[in-house]
Amino acid sequence: MKGNEAIAHAAIRYGVDGYFGYPITPQSEVLETLEELRPWETTGMVVLQSESEVAAINMVYGGASTGKAVMTSSSSPGVSLMQEGISYIAAGQLPTLIINVMRGGPGLGTIQPSQSDYFQAVKGGGHGDYRLIVLAPASVQDMADYVGLGFDLAFKYRTPAMLLSDGIVGQMMEKVVLPPFRPRRTDAEIAKQCPWAVTGKRGRKERNVSTTLELESRTMEENNRRLQAVYDEIERNEVRFEQYMTDDADYLFVAFGCMSRICKKSIEQARSRGIKVGLLRPITLWPFPTGAIADLSKRVKGILVAEMNAGQMVEDVRLAAEGRTPVAHFGRNGGIVPNPGEVVESLVSQFSIKE
Amino acid sequence: MTKEEILARGGSKVNARPSLLLDATMHYCPGCSHGVVHKLVAEVIEELGMTDSAIGIAPVGCAVFAYNYIDIDWIEAAHGRAPAVATAAARLNPDAMVFTYQGDGDLAAIGTCETIHACNRGENITIIFINNGIYGMTGGQMAPTTLEGMKTSTTPYGRRADLNGYPLNITNLVKELDGTCYVTRQTVHTPAAVRKAKAAIRQAFINTREKRGTSFVEIVSTCNSGWKMSPADANKWMEEHMFAKYPPGEIKNTVKDQK
Numbered sequence: 001m002k003g004n005e006a007i008a009h010a011a012i013r014y015g016v017d018g019y020f021g022y023p024i025t026p027q028s029e030v031l032e033t034l035e036e037l038r039p040w041e042t043t044g045m046v047v048l049q050s051e052s053e054v055a056a057i058n059m060v061y062g063g064a065s066t067g068k069a070v071m072t073s074s075s076s077p078g079v080s081l082m083q084e085g086i087s088y089i090a091a092g093q094l095p096t097l098i099i100n101v102m103r104g105g106p107g108l109g110t111i112q113p114s115q116s117d118y119f120q121a122v123k124g125g126g127h128g129d130y131r132l133i134v135l136a137p138a139s140v141q142d143m144a145d146y147v148g149l150g151f152d153l154a155f156k157y158r159t160p161a162m163l164l165s166d167g168i169v170g171q172m173m174e175k176v177v178l179p180p181f182r183p184r185r186t187d188a189e190i191a192k193q194c195p196w197a198v199t200g201k202r203g204r205k206e207r208n209v210s211t212t213l214e215l216e217s218r219t220m221e222e223n224n225r226r227l228q229a230v231y232d233e234i235e236r237n238e239v240r241f242e243q244y245m246t247d248d249a250d251y252l253f254v255a256f257g258c259m260s261r262i263c264k265k266s267i268e269q270a271r272s273r274g275i276k277v278g279l280l281r282p283i284t285l286w287p288f289p290t291g292a293i294a295d296l297s298k299r300v301k302g303i304l305v306a307e308m309n310a311g312q313m314v315e316d317v318r319l320a321a322e323g324r325t326p327v328a329h330f331g332r333n334g335g336i337v338p339n340p341g342e343v344v345e346s347l348v349s350q351f352s353i354k355e
Numbered sequence: 356m357t358k359e360e361i362l363a364r365g366g367s368k369v370n371a372r373p374s375l376l377l378d379a380t381m382h383y384c385p386g387c388s389h390g391v392v393h394k395l396v397a398e399v400i401e402e403l404g405m406t407d408s409a410i411g412i413a414p415v416g417c418a419v420f421a422y423n424y425i426d427i428d429w430i431e432a433a434h435g436r437a438p439a440v441a442t443a444a445a446r447l448n449p450d451a452m453v454f455t456y457q458g459d460g461d462l463a464a465i466g467t468c469e470t471i472h473a474c475n476r477g478e479n480i481t482i483i484f485i486n487n488g489i490y491g492m493t494g495g496q497m498a499p500t501t502l503e504g505m506k507t508s509t510t511p512y513g514r515r516a517d518l519n520g521y522p523l524n525i526t527n528l529v530k531e532l533d534g535t536c537y538v539t540r541q542t543v544h545t546p547a548a549v550r551k552a553k554a555a556i557r558q559a560f561i562n563t564r565e566k567r568g569t570s571f572v573e574i575v576s577t578c579n580s581g582w583k584m585s586p587a588d589a590n591k592w593m594e595e596h597m598f599a600k601y602p603p604g605e606i607k608n609t610v611k612d613q614k
Contacts, residue, residue, distance in 0.1 A: 018447050046446045051472035055439040058432065058469070062412070062440030065430045068447045088433050198428045198444070200408040200451045209422045211413075211431035 003143040004170045006178070007073065007099060007163075008033035010147035011045070015184040016097075017068035018046040020059035022078060025111040026167040027101035030073040043184055053078040057085030057098075064094035065210035067190040067197025069151055073099035075167075076117050077108060080125070086160060087126030091212035093227070095154035097147065098132070099163040101170035104335035112335025113167030115257060118312035121164045122286045129224055131231045133161040133238065134285040136256040140174035148179055153238060155193070157230050164285060166308070168258040168337065240283035241292055245271075249278030251347060252296050254317050255306040256282050258337075263306055265340035270347065273355055277347065285313070293320035302351040306330045306343050326351070373397040375406060375426045382420060384491075386586025388576035389418055391543040392485065395553045396456070397425045399560055408452045408564075410444050412437040416458035417491040435466025438473035441480045452563050454481035460490045463499040463525040470525065477534025477568035481559040484526065484571065486601060487578040495581040499523040502596055507581070522600055526573045530607045536568035538607040542575045544590040548603070558610075567610055575601045 001009070007030050011019060021031045031049060039045035046063075050056040056072045063070035074082065079100045089096055100121065104114035119125075121134045133153050135146045143165065150161040190197055198208045214220040242260075245267055246252065253263040260281035270277045280296060282289050297303065302325055305314040314329040321327050330346040332338045347353065362368065375397040383389045400409045409427040413419055415434035422429035432440040437455035445453040462470050462484050473480065489507055490496040496509040500522050504513040514522075530538045537559055541552035552574060559570035575597050579589035 018443060020443060046443075048442070048446065050439070051468055054436070055442075055469050055472065058436035058439035059443035061436075061443075062430060062432070063443035063447045065440070066410075066444050066448050066451075070443065070447070084433060085436070198410055198430050199448060200410055200428050202407050207422075207426055207428050209429045209431070211422060211429070213419060213431055 001176060002029055002171055002173050003140045004029035005033045006140050006144040006176050007147055009178050010144040011071060012037060012039045012043055013179050013181045014148045014151060015043065015182050016045055016071055017184055018063045018070040020048050020050050020056045021072045021074065022050050022053045022056050024075045024078045026103055026170050027073050027075050053081040057082035060096050061085055061089050064089065064096045065198045067194035071097040075101050075103045076105050079117065083126035087128050087130060088212050089160045090130035091128065092210055093158040095158055096160045097150045097154060098160060099165065102166040104333060110335035113337060114308050114333060114335055115166055115259060116309035116333055118309060121162055130227060131286055133159060133234060134164050136164050136283060136285050137169055138257050138260050140176045143169060144176050144178055157234055159230060166257055235287040238284060239287045239289050241289040242281040242283060244279040246278030246296060248276055250276045250301050252300045252303045253277060253279045253306055254303060256285060259306050259308055262338060262340050263343060266343040269340055270344045275353055288316050290320040293317055297321035297324040300325055303327045304330055304347045309333050373401055375401050377424055377426050379423050381424060384580040386579040386589060388543050388574065391549060392574055393424050395556050399553060399557045400427060403560055405452045405560065408450060410451045410453045412441045412455040414457040414461040416461045418456050418458060421456050435461050436469055438469040442473050442478045445478055445480050452560060454483060456483045459486045459498040459500040463523050474529045474569045474571065475532045475534045479563055479566045481563045481570045484573040485576050486573055487576040488597060489578050489581040491578045491581050502600055526571065526606060529571050534569050535571055535607060536609045537562050537570040539605045540573040540575060540601060540603050542603050544593060562610055575603060
């Protein structure tokens with residue numbers, strides 16, 4: 001099935017309580033599949049097509065405030081519209097899952113795949129100091145698996161998580177093993193897991209309030225410190241990455257999502273020419289695998305960061321390498337998907353590799 | 356005379372602080388309508404036994420701190436998005452009685468889209484709409500409902516239709532939507548009006564509990580600070596000017612069985 005369809009199936013099977021979204025190419029199959037599967041008749045999951053992405057993310061804010069597992073999906077321009085709401089969700093410490101199936105920008109751009117929302121996802125696209133846990137799926141199987149992983153991490157740390165996918169992973173068809181069904185949490189389970197949830201007092205003595213407003217500067221600084229402490233803990237515990245043929249590598253590709261798949265083919269081509277290249281694929285774009293890249297930077301002759309953008313993740317790789325080895329960038333954008341040979345040629349020419 | 360002395364003379368208690376109104380000093384200006392409407396909301400929730408099921412959605416605007424005053428569960432929404440927040444809260448928690456409490460800038464300017472679509476879907480929520488024709492919190496700027504000729508900090512020579520557009524009667528707009536079951540315009544400037552407004556809020560909350568669709572209660576209100584008038588003059592000005600554009604009364608009621 002398609003990556004977008006896998007997300008819909010995985011959401012129902014995970015026991016998600018609500019999906020709110022607005023159609024946009026190339027991810028409309030998420031909403032379409034959910035509407036076709038009618039989970040409200042089986043698991044009781046709420047599915048609603050909203051009037052805009054702005055409404056969708058605020059529905060997510062409202063639903064998550066009640067302790068429910070809620071999610072939305074969109075593509076680049078729609079995710080831009082959601083940024084204010086995402087900032088509120090982060091500030092409110094609300095566990096949610098936001099999916100961006102990226103297309104090429106800026107502006108209305110193109111409906112073809114891209115990776116040009118890395119900065120927005122990883123650096124905090126909305127206002128204020130906040131972070132998202134950002135997972136980068138590279139296959140349809142990842143799309144299915146990371147829905148559950150995203151929610152697990154979101155609830156563990158009370159913070160929003162994002163799947164930063166792209167039009168290739170969303171649209172391509174692959175075999176997938178869907179996760180097993182698990183029931184939605186009961187109201188009692190939600191009350192136990194989320195004592196902060198706004199459900200109506202239901203006999204509670206103290207009222208629960210979900211708010212992100214604090215006019216007292218000292219208290220607001222404390223709120224910020226509380227958030228930063230959570231982010232520190234996530235950085236310590238949740239870095240995920242995949243290494244491929246790095247043991248003997250002279251050069252290193254760093255690439256995420258669909259681009260990591262292309263780079264695996266590039267490695268095959270390069271090695272057939274006698275150039276030993278390996279790949280580090282960040283699975284979590286935040287927290288970023290800074291330590292792993294730092295280690296590899298001590299023993300490779302150069303790092304090529306391959307992205308479908310004008311150079312975004314390369315900045316974080318440079319920070320990780322700290323000048324120990326040269327870091328170059330290869331990028332195509334505007335919806336162009338590079339072929340593996342282009343990446344190899346870029347490696348050879350940028351590092352003047354003699355064959 | 357103390358309360359005990361009055362009661363000893365054979366009098367009866369006609370007014371009391373509702374137990375759901377928290378013992379907090381309100382930040383509202385003296386003369387503002389918000390305090391009265393808060394009291395009515397607290398009274399109705401208590402009288403209908405909804406303390407454990409009520410979820411209020413607070414706006415951005417003067418009522419942003421509503422959650423500090425009424426002792427129920429609250430969500431504080433982004434500016435204008437309360438109806439979207441309420442939509443999800445209500446759909447995911449069918450046993451809850453979800454209502455929004457919004458001003459004219461929040462509901463009829465930045466949040467027009469969410470307002471219209473929540474009403475059009477017939478979400479099982481109540482929308483309480485405080486219309487005082489001005490942005491109170493940010494210091495008296497033009498609101499979508501500001502009357503023609505009315506002076507505000509952004510229309511210092513008075514609102515002109517050719518420059519600023521016409522006052523928006525959004526309550527008449529939502530009346531036309533199939534999703535609304537109850538649309539009414541009330542006011543709280545006299546004891547009689549307060550009693551009528553309370554009955555309207557009560558009707559709305561019952562509709563929400565019974566899942567009849569969207570109930571929309573406009574309260575034409577005063578902002579004597581923003582209007583730069585004494586509270587008494589503001590009440591008089593509201594009767595003479597606001598009521599011409601926003602006449603109080605029942606506008607739509609598809610439910611006749613609850614009074």
